[in-house]
Amino acid sequence: MSGAAPRLKEAVHTAVERRAEEIAALSDELMRRPEPGYAEHATAERFAAWLAEAGLRPRTGLARTGVKALLHGGAGPRVALVGELDALTLPEHPLADPATGAAHACGHHAQIAAIAGAAVGLGEVMAELDGSVALIAAPAEEPGDVDAMLDAGDAPAERPDRVEFPVGKAELLRQGAFDDVDMALLAHTGRGGGPRFSVGDTLNGSCVVRARFTGRSAHAGSSPWLGVNALKAATVAAHALDARRETFPDGDDVRLNYRITGDAGALGSVPSAAALRTMVRARSVDGLGRAAEAVARAARAGALALGARVEIDTLLAYLPLDSAPELDDVVARNAHPLIGADTIARGRHLGACTDMGDLAHVMPVSHPYSGGAEGDHHSTGYRVVDHRAAAVEPALYLAGAVVDLLGDGAREARRVLRASPPPLSIPQYLALRRGMNRREIREET
Known part of the structure; x- marks a missing residue:
């Protein structure tokens, strides 16, 4: 870590804290406007507007609703800060949209607010960093209407809105949105009663x-x-x-x-x-x-x-998720001062799934869990109740991790890349994904 890092992090944290109430309010606002996967138009528009107000030029409409903007520094690696736009279908949730049944029973809204907050902080220091940051809002982390996806092979291939894969990061990979990214970070809210912060967990x-x-x-x-x-x-x-x-x-x-x-x-x-x-x-x-x-x-x-x-x-x-230990170390180092080392868990195996596992097959990723929620994921009782813990704190430690990665000639980022070569190229990943899909018909009459 370079000698300039403490000064740069102080500037980042000051900028985030200056707008902490707005970041928390954004998380709460999005929580109350849930949208299903590949249809998150209002959420994407709100995120893009935030980035535009910060002076960025977001690209929209990626994999239907995805958003991407760049923060430019000096020459060097590119780190993606990723959030998820969608809610899941849970019509009995008290905050469900009555028209679609979508509800934020997994906390994705807090991810979007955290990335928006990190953008505010990093905007203050990018000129002193050796690399760039991609701010990516991804659609459809939840698979949604699987029957429609299974039957999508009958749809005309030339339809401009057709997606091939049931989850958004896979579709963004297919469309090239991650071609210029070297590593990715995403902070997900944990379950109520779980650890205050966790990193290095594996998922199915x-x-x-x-x-x-x-x-x-x-x-x-x-x-x-x-x-x-x-x-x-x-x-x-x-x-x-x-x-x-x-x-x-x-x-x-x-x-x-x-x-x-x-x-x-x-x-x-x-x-x-x-x-x-x-x-x-x-x-x-x-x-x-x-x-x-x-x-x-x-x-x-x-x-x-x-x-x-x-x-x-x-x-x-x-695909299963295995994060990059060296990248997890950088994130944990930045979470310690905010949360306290005694409240941090590491290395659990969870039976849940995430399409960050897809990204992990083509680049180093870290997928920490934050606090701020109550109840169990995907249940009617799940809800973010502390938007500072769920959105503002992740904005602080993710932005701090970027400073460590891209400061001092991007020495930390280059160390992570050397230590964690991706298992697959993107073409190999796409071939693996397509190869696992199949159809079989048996006539027993």
Whole structure:
């Protein structure tokens, strides 16, 4: 860390604190205006307006709603500060939008406010840093309407608004928005009752396996033997899947959750259509592939047992997250003075997922968790109650980390890049992602 870093950080912190109430108010404002993935138009417009007021020239409309602006310093690496625009669909949440069912039950609004705040601070010192900063608001961290994405292959490829991937950072990678970025930081609010700050946590990857069963309707009272019960085929598949749970290796950290839906036919008829949709989570790409195949095998078994037709679609949602330890060190070093070293956790494994895992496959990333929320993620009780902890403090420590990374000839950033070479190039990553998607049809009638 250069001798100038304390002075530069003091200037950054002073600028952020000067507008701390506005940053916290932005977080609260966005929390009350949730929007679903790939449709976050008002949120993106608000973030772009903040950046424009700071004298920046944001690009908008990336992957439909994404926003990107640059803070220029001297020649050197480029660090991305990333926030997520979307809310998730949870219509029973008390702050849900009544029209869309979207609710900020994961705290993404605080990320946008934190990046807006960091931009204010870094704007004071960029002339003395050896590198640049990309401020990126990404759409659709939550997968959203998976059925629509699974069926999107039927849409005309030339449609200008068509997206290929269910999560936004993957789509931004495909469209080249990260081509000029060397490393990325994102601070996510933690769960209520969790650590005040956490860094270096690993997260699962996930995919969705949708099995659609087609049978044959018949009179359920007088001639059920003439029918093929698709709903029972899905139920048999679900029982087979449950029987597999204890057989997954401990190191794979597999999590399965599924839903069964049947057709809307008459109660007196044999159900002729049903679907089993499963979210598959695992700690590694190989483990994810093994677990997804187990789900597909269970679906085949259900179809075979009842003599039904089954169409099985697999769609990759997220790749697993492993952050860069050297980059985590820089972030933690800047969080210590704000939060206190005794309240910091490190290196947990979490069964949740994030598309920061996708970025981690092509560049070093850090994905710390902040405080400020109560309740459990993705639940009706989740809500940011302390916007300073959720948005202002991350603005301070993320901006401080940028000063450390890009000061003194960007020595720290270059050290991180040497120590944490990415596992894949972007073309290799895109090939991996596309290669994990597949469709299979079995006719058992």
